[in-house]
Amino acid sequence: MSSAGHALFAIGLAISWLNSSLHIALAERPVYAGSPRMFRGPVSRGRLVSVLAAGSAFFALLLLFVLRIQPELVAAGILLALISIRRVEIAQWHDDIVVRLGKYAPAGACLAGWLAADVALQLWGKPAAEARLLGWNASCGVMAGAYVLAGLVKLRKSGLGWVRADRQALLVAERAFAGPRWLRSLRLAVVRSKTASLGAGIFGLGVELGAIGLVYPPARLPVAAAVLALHGGFMLLLGYFEIEWLAVLMAIVLLGAPA
Amino acid sequence: MATLVALAAMLVYMAISLLVGDRFPFSKYSMYADLRTRDEGAVLYVRWGERFVDPDQLEAVHGLDVAALDPKQRPCSQQWLVYEAQRWLADHTLASAPDDGEPVEVGFRLLRIEPDGSLHERLEPVTRGVGRLRR
Numbered sequence: 001m002s003s004a005g006h007a008l009f010a011i012g013l014a015i016s017w018l019n020s021s022l023h024i025a026l027a028e029r030p031v032y033a034g035s036p037r038m039f040r041g042p043v044s045r046g047r048l049v050s051v052l053a054a055g056s057a058f059f060a061l062l063l064l065f066v067l068r069i070q071p072e073l074v075a076a077g078i079l080l081a082l083i084s085i086r087r088v089e090i091a092q093w094h095d096d097i098v099v100r101l102g103k104y105a106p107a108g109a110c111l112a113g114w115l116a117a118d119v120a121l122q123l124w125g126k127p128a129a130e131a132r133l134l135g136w137n138a139s140c141g142v143m144a145g146a147y148v149l150a151g152l153v154k155l156r157k158s159g160l161g162w163v164r165a166d167r168q169a170l171l172v173a174e175r176a177f178a179g180p181r182w183l184r185s186l187r188l189a190v191v192r193s194k195t196a197s198l199g200a201g202i203f204g205l206g207v208e209l210g211a212i213g214l215v216y217p218p219a220r221l222p223v224a225a226a227v228l229a230l231h232g233g234f235m236l237l238l239g240y241f242e243i244e245w246l247a248v249l250m251a252i253v254l255l256g257a258p259a
Numbered sequence: 260m261a262t263l264v265a266l267a268a269m270l271v272y273m274a275i276s277l278l279v280g281d282r283f284p285f286s287k288y289s290m291y292a293d294l295r296t297r298d299e300g301a302v303l304y305v306r307w308g309e310r311f312v313d314p315d316q317l318e319a320v321h322g323l324d325v326a327a328l329d330p331k332q333r334p335c336s337q338q339w340l341v342y343e344a345q346r347w348l349a350d351h352t353l354a355s356a357p358d359d360g361e362p363v364e365v366g367f368r369l370l371r372i373e374p375d376g377s378l379h380e381r382l383e384p385v386t387r388g389v390g391r392l393r394r
Contacts, residue, residue, distance in 0.1 A: 028346060028347070028350055029315065029343075029347070030313075030314060030315045030340070030343035030344065030347055031343070032339040032340060032343050033313065033314075033315070033340055033343060035313060035315065037313075037315050037316070037393075038315070040393075079284070082283070082284075083283055086283050093342070097338075097339075097342055099281045099282075101290075101338055101339055104286055104288065105283055105284055105286075108283060108284040109272070109284035109285070109286075111284075112284045113268050113272060116268075117264055117268055121264075134260065134261060134264050135264075137261040137262075137264040137265040137268070138264050138265060138267075138268035139268070140265045140268075141264065141265035141266060141267065141268030141269035141270075141272065142268050142269065142272045144265065144269045145268070145269040145270070145272035145273040145276070146272070146286070146288055147288075148269070148273065149273050149276055149277075149286075149287065149288045150288035150289075150290075150292070153287055153288060153289045153292040154291075154292045156292075157289070157292040157293040157294075157295070158292060158293055158294045158295050159295075161294075161295070162292075162294055164294075165376070166372040166376075167294040167297060169372045169376070169378075170294075170297060170299075170300045170370060170371075170372050171291065171294075171300070171336060173300060173370045173372065173378050174300040174301075174302050174336055174337060174370060175337070177302055177304075177368065188378070191372070191378055192376060192377070192378070193376075194376050212269070214265070215262055215265035215266045215269055216262050216265075217261050217262065217265075256261065256265070258261070
């Protein structure tokens with residue numbers, strides 16, 4: 001369980017890194033649009049070499065993380081690397097676009113939670129092995145906090161009316177002009193169905209608030225299943241392939257399970 | 260103990276996130292939170308001749324007012340796509356019209372959900388020029 005969890009978490013961290021790397025290496029191309037065309041044509045050699053060199057160092061850190069060698073130092077190094085590449089990514093764009101448009105970093109957040117809890121527990125006198133295991137429960141708490149916060153912010157800004165069918169339908173309709181024909185048809189069918197749009201809104205907000213269940217170990221599996229379904233909805237209806245979230249979620253559920 | 264650690268981490272993470280905002284690794288996770296005033300949704304479109312195309316299908320353009328496509332001035336929930344399109348079009352702007360160019364129109368598709376649940380759509384052209392497709 002632990003090895004699989006570490007490997008999955010490392011995949012989540014790698015996705016986070018690769019996401020930023022891609023946006024830096026192909027900064028002048030429509031990466032967010034996700035078309036394979038972004039890989040066509042020459043790339044700036046200097047930028048590519050820098051990204052590959054930094055990537056090699058990052059993946060070496062990931063290997064140490066999976067092998068659990070000096071985990072606290074390695075985690076701190078990984079976080080520093082993620083902060084650094086994010087700074088470079090932010091600098092590729094004018095103003096605060098990268099930050100303002102919600103470039104979330106669940107792998108970094110959960111690793112920071114693990115590291116903070118692990119160090120605090122060891123300072124409090126817990127044996128290193130126990131502190132490291134309990135630290136993954138802090139990651140589950142951070143993940144719960146991210147979803148619950150997302151739900152609470154919706155309630156604060158839009159009230160329960162956030163789930164209204166017309167509001168959800170409009171969000172889906174805006175994404176019904178891209179993708180294969182079957183997907184556009186599916187999105188338009190949801191847009192035209194008040195029941196489906198309202199259901200999507202209620203399910204989305206409900207799962208975000210219900211993610212508080214991630215703090216309670218026996219509830220984690222069913223809550224994680226609901227969150228996976230939520231992300232399935234994001235992929236189908238909104239076109240967001242947030243695999244970093246999925247890899248990290250599955251990893252911390254495994255890593256936070258009682259030994 | 261596991262539940263206590265998780266609960267404490269959740270509360271601390273939420274509190275710091277609310278305090279510092281969107282600073283790695285914290286965030287308020289506020290994307291799409293404010294839907295109260297969204298009666299319309301704006302989706303970028305690019306028309307080359309009679310065809311709708313993706314921005315990066317254009318190899319060269321001329322005469323477009325790229326800055327006028329600012330997504331912050333519109334009810335746009337996919338601002339990234341617009342910023343990337345603006346950058347692409349600006350980077351591929353020529354000083355004169357490209358050979359074999361066709362008319363290009365860039366604007367926003369404004370969508371609205373009517374009270375009966377139907378989808379209403381109208382095109383709002385923003386800028387026009389000439390462009391050539393990538394081969």
